[in-house]
Amino acid sequence: xxxxxxxxxxxxxxxxxxxxxxxxxxxxxxxxxxxxxxxxxxxxxxxxxxxxxxxxxxxxxxxxxxxxxxxxxxxxxxxxxxxxxxxxxxxxxxxxxxxxxxxxxxxxxxxxxxxxxxxxxxxxxxxxxxxxxxxxxxxxxxxxxxxxxxxxxxxxxxxxxxxxxxxxxxxxxxxxxxxxxxxxxxxxxxxxxxxxxxxxxxxxxxxxxxxxxxxxxxxxxxxxxxxxxxxxxxxxxxxxxxxxxxxxxxxxxxxxxxxxxxxxxxxxxxxxxxxxxxxxxxxxxxxxxxxxxxxxxxxxxxxxxxxxxxxxxxxxxxxxxxxxxxxxxxxxxxxxxxxxxxxxxxxxxxxxxxxxxxxxxxxxxxxxxxxxxxxxxxxxxxxxxxxxxxxxxxxxxxxxxxxxxxxxxxxxxxxxxxxxxxxxxxxxxxxxxxxxxxxxxxxxxxxxxxxxxxxxxxxxxxxxxxxxxxxx
Numbered sequence: 487x488x489x490x491x492x493x494x495x496x497x498x499x500x501x502x503x504x505x506x507x508x509x510x511x512x513x514x515x516x517x518x519x520x521x522x523x524x525x526x527x528x529x530x531x532x533x534x535x536x537x538x539x540x541x542x543x544x545x546x547x548x549x550x551x552x553x554x555x556x557x558x559x560x561x562x563x564x565x566x567x568x569x570x571x572x573x574x575x576x577x578x579x580x581x582x583x584x585x586x587x588x589x590x591x592x593x594x595x596x597x598x599x600x601x602x603x604x605x606x607x608x609x610x611x612x613x614x615x616x617x618x619x620x621x622x623x624x625x626x627x628x629x630x631x632x633x634x635x636x637x638x639x640x641x642x643x644x645x646x647x648x649x650x651x652x653x654x655x656x657x658x659x660x661x662x663x664x665x666x667x668x669x670x671x672x673x674x675x676x677x678x679x680x681x682x683x684x685x686x687x688x689x690x691x692x693x694x695x696x697x698x699x700x701x702x703x704x705x706x707x708x709x710x711x712x713x714x715x716x717x718x719x720x721x722x723x724x725x726x727x728x729x730x731x732x733x734x735x736x737x738x739x740x741x742x743x744x745x746x747x748x749x750x751x752x753x754x755x756x757x758x759x760x761x762x763x764x765x766x767x768x769x770x771x772x773x774x775x776x777x778x779x780x781x782x783x784x785x786x787x788x789x790x791x792x793x794x795x796x797x798x799x800x801x802x803x804x805x806x807x808x809x810x811x812x813x814x815x816x817x818x819x820x821x822x823x824x825x826x827x828x829x830x831x832x833x834x835x836x837x838x839x840x841x842x843x844x845x846x847x848x849x850x851x852x853x854x855x856x857x858x859x860x861x862x863x864x865x866x867x868x869x870x871x872x873x874x875x876x877x878x879x880x881x882x883x884x885x886x887x888x889x890x891x892x893x894x895x896x897x898x899x900x901x902x903x904x905x906x907x908x909x910x911x912x913x914x915x916x917x918x919x920x921x922x923x924x925x926x927x928x929x930x931x932x933x934x935x936x937x938x939x940x941x942x943x944x945x946x947x948x949x950x951x952x953x954x955x956x957x958x
Contacts, residue, residue, distance in 0.1 A: 663833050711824060
């Protein structure tokens, strides 16, 4: 390492911003240079919290959203003190719970990093990364847009989720068609949908709920049909007083089938005691990492393949404001959820988009016509290493490889990338959801915060060891 080592963090969304923030809090400024490579103007927003859509709300009560794990109400106090809550009276539910707009959380993170950026303790370079290679003298050489470059001693990958992967038949037939939205997360993606359009939403999870709420806020009044293989939609919150219920980590389950059996038993016990499923899934969430670590890789794959859809719709709940929109439109008949597979797609100027659907567990198909199609199938995590050129380069050089369950990048228990030879890199870390193949539950913000702190602590330990050795 150089006299003042450089820690480069690629990605300035929440994971990257939180990692930089907690690293600075753990290291004397004179002993490390922290550089965040993020093209967006603000740190902390990223894909999740940089949305300008007023209908997009955080799906966790503000009292559980925080940059500081030791201060659970830090964000909620900021909402009041900054005046943000006063400008958004709809954020507060009748029970007094706060579900702010996503953009508010992005501003909150950014404002907490602003003093560090202003003082130079954190450098924000608004550049996209073109390529990353090993530096001849050790460390990493990072090439940026515009021809500039940065040499880093330690590299932290905190990149965004990959784009959704639309069904192949759908994308092949509709690519370039005006009514086709292959990625609903792109700003303004829904602006071309007319108020009376018949809309097909492909996917029924959190992103689909956001799309439905956004279209409704834009004045859409046509029929929305949301389809997925199982037709499962995201659930809302239970605000009654309850404690998490059940025990799913001790003794550990060694198979997906055994885990499912225990969950069903836990749900039955909870029902007998007058508790809802929320209490059981809250316990599962709390024990998620231990449950995941106990499963062999083959059983983790089975969990992802067979149980993940059920987990997602119960674990990742929608904000009450979004739930109210969905319930209203369901009652009005302008929204339906269907378990179905897409078996064929054609489009023409005369007939619009014709989609052939096959209901779940049935052979016969039927044809339905739409004016617009929106893909909300969620990030294509299995394709992460081909989603950006610099990640493809690191995979090609053998420095990165996909995890064995198709959720992201393979890392060890310290969140260090494992290379092609099976060795963990001492200077290449992965922060955020792309490490969940090893760590399991890494999509909810409380877990992402804890993981960012964990990575920051590991980097700080490595830097402090160099200080103790007298090389810094």
